[in-house]
Amino acid sequence: MDFFEAQDRARRQTGWLVLLFMLAVAGLILLTNLLVLGVLAYNQTGVPTFSPALLAEQFQWDVFLGVAAVIIALVFLGSAYKTMSLSGGGHKVAEMLGGRALSPDSRDPDERRVLNVVEEMAIAAGMPVPRVYLLEEEGINAFAAGSSPNNAVIGITRGAMETLTRDELQGVIAHEFSHIFNGDMRMNIRLIGVLHGILLLALIGYFLLRSSYFVRASRNRQAGGLVVAIIALGVGLLVIGYVGHFFGQWIKAMVSRQREYLADASAVQFTRNKQGIAGALKKIGGAMHGSLLETPAASEYSHAYLAQGVKGFMQSLFSTHPPLPDRIKRLDPAWDGEFVVPVKVPPGEATQTETPHMEAASGGTAATAAKPSIDIVGAVVAAGVLSAGRMVDQVGRFDKQQVEAAQAIIAAIPPSLREAAAEPFGARAVIYVLLLDPRPQVEREQQRLLEQQADPQVVELSKTLSAHRRELPEAARLPLIELTLPALEGLSDEQYRRFRAVVQALIAADKRVDLKEWILQRLVIRQLDQQFGLRKPARAVHGKLTRLKDEFQVMLSLVAHTEYPDAQQAEQAFDAGAAEADMTDLTLLPRDALDLNTLNHALDTLEQLKPLAKPRLLKACAVCILHDGNTTVPAQELLRTLASCLDSPMPILVKSSES
Incomplete structure (x- = not known):
């Protein structure tokens, strides 16, 4: 499926x-x-x-x-x-359970390790980086909460954070990402x-x-x-x-049990390491507190945890999770039946894949860590070997190779930008820097707007960071934007409204909107508008793409012009994409017809497509991009942005090791 x-x-x-x-x-x-x-x-x-x-x-x-x-x-x-x-988002559930949001710039070794794993997997999967919430519980457990990939959070207990190895944490987080992708959170x-x-x-x-x-x-x-x-x-x-509650609990258990087997299998698929999630389950079986949570609200969300979080009357009937031995046996048929007594993981354990900045935060050293090969970033750029169908088939999936690509991309981000992206002041400065125009005249006007409207401390930091923007690889631009989101979600309402106004002013400074500006606006402002209650999530009301021909024509025209500067090539690619969608009566719109309002209206409407209508749109866009057998980073960014706005996360496009 x-x-x-x-x-x-x-x-x-x-x-x-x-x-x-x-x-x-x-x-x-x-x-x-x-x-x-x-x-x-x-x-x-x-x-x-x-x-x-x-x-x-x-x-x-x-x-x-x-x-x-x-x-x-x-x-x-x-x-x-x-x-x-x-x-309103997964943070409501996390706060109901007593969770505390981890700061993205945390220097605590255990917290840093969890944050790194979540960041890598989110970037590999092509979804906004979820905020991570810590529950002060001794039991080993975790959960994902939210109504869509764009407002999901990951929750984890202190017991899991301190006793699971990095591989086991990867397995647990991958299990929770499966719940995000399978639509379990809304249920x-x-x-x-x-x-x-x-x-x-x-x-x-x-x-x-x-x-x-x-x-x-x-x-x-x-x-x-x-x-x-x-x-x-x-x-x-x-x-x-x-009595009604009794039958309700039975329904809850019936709905959730089979989903846990699917999430376990997906965790193995995502990490290519069955011992990761299996090892975590073995430690739950051997832990003094198991996976139990003590918070009074635990029973309300009991069906969504990694493992059984509560005890109660007639537990076998109301169990929301399959028995641990059954789950472990499916993952590790050779298991001898012995659980593992968990112990606290040493602070420097398993930091081999951290970037130097992350590694320093977790207590490691550059000499002891193996840095991922930067060549993987080149594989991302050369992803044109993929077919359009395969690109769309990867939505909601990722594997170890894509996680390694994400690690390499994070490592390629200049340390000053990476560090700044992890805290609210710096994250705002990073976004401002990414919006600066390479043309000196426009940049001077943008700097003037910053000094007039933005927080003075953020302005000073943005001046410092702007010296490093040319060091940022093109393939790392979109992931850097995604890395700023958890920090930006920590802004106050007043700070966000000011930040939002500054972003809009910087975009409008040259009286036109280019592709990079529009992508940033859709990823950052759209995401945060929902977080701060300024925008409601889209409702799925359109079952067929053919009912939205005008909006589809706008998006396909944008994709064609992005990938093909030559007008004739753009038209040929556009026609190929339209044919893929069985809409050959469409016409390529001129570049100057694709203004900000037109693009936003089109995508706002397309976001209302029902799930089974979305792959047709994405595949048509992919066919357009791959019409000449190649693809560029801007086109990949655009396609992944479209997918993200459709709540259909598209992973990093890397060359398959089987190719």
Whole structure:
């Protein structure tokens, strides 16, 4: 199953979940109405009874419909509230669980190791670098949270961070990336919302029981009967709510178990090292605290952890994860059945793939670390050996070779730029530097705008960093932009609005928008606008690309002009891409027709495509790029930007070792 099929399956399973939810609500309505009839019968007779005849006498349609309306309103409002409260991005879930965001410029050896692994894998996969959250828990566990690859976060416990080797961390992080790519995160949020809505009835029952404690029964029998009725109603709602919650937990377990096997297999595919994820699972089995979490909110997100995070009644029935031995045996058939007792990993362990800057942060030395070959960056540039179909097939996938390419690209970034990208002041300065125009006259105007509008400290730092921009390899430009995102997400609302205005001013300084400026705007501003609540995530509403011919024509024209300066070649490549999409009636638009508003409107609309319509768009663009059998870095950047905006991360395009 490829990335797009997995995303579509996740959408369809969400629909199936909604159906189960509706059936559960119908059951709650029937049970609650029976409870209300029983309370009414008791008020009439003074004797608890479940006589069908007596209950039938109490039945009234207006009461039934009123109870149904109240139940539907309570459950749906409770579910909607919980879902919306967690839908702003994965950081909401991480903070709910007590997580602390790790600073991207952390010098703590253990934190640095985790951050490096996440950065490398994100760049290899072609997705924005997720923020990493640390849970102060002794158990070995991890999770991914968010509604899409563009707002995902990775959470990890201190137990995992301190006791897993680098290879094991790679396996764990790859497992979580699989959940991101397979659309599991959106389902996880929906499950939390559904269970919260159902459990709301139990909470109301508990409230009624508490309130009855303060009611003073008088000698009047009717008043005393009212107290008993309130108690009966409270107990009944408590039972009904927990019965609904019981079946909700069962649904949650049923949905999530098979996904863990898939994520384990994907972790092996991504890292080419089955002992990484298997080793982590063995240490969970041998750890004193296992994978258990102590935070009170742990049970709400229990279906999304690396391993079982909570204990409870009838654990075998409600287990959201397959048994550890079964998972390990699938990964390592020769396993002898012995778990591994974890010990704290020494600070300098497994730093062979760090860049000098990262290595210094983790306590290593340049002499002891093996730097990745910079030749891999050349392989990225020479990725034209790939076919268009293979380029699109790689969406949502990566492997060890692409991780090595990411390591090499990070190592090729000038240390001053790399260090600056890891903290909020420096990240802003890096973006400003990348927007500076090579033409002296335009750059002078941009510098004037910076001094007028930007933070003075950031301006001074950008002047220092601008001396190193020519040292930045072209293939490392896009990854450097992606590396700034976690730091930029740490800005305050006021700081971000100021930063956003400065970026827009720098882009508009020369009265035109070039490709690099537009790519930066789409990757940085679009991503951060969602983070800061200025933009809502796109909804998938268009099932066919043919319904968006005008928007597709704009994007394909941009791709053709980017890859082919020659007008005739551009037209031929455009026609090839249009033919791939079965839309031969399209016409190549002139360059000057592709202004900022036109491009943004087109891509905003294309972002609303449903999963199975996206590969057709990306493959048409890839056919256009590869029309002459080669590809340039700007065209690759553009294609990966389009894929990222479509929530379809495209990995670094490297020459296959099999080629």
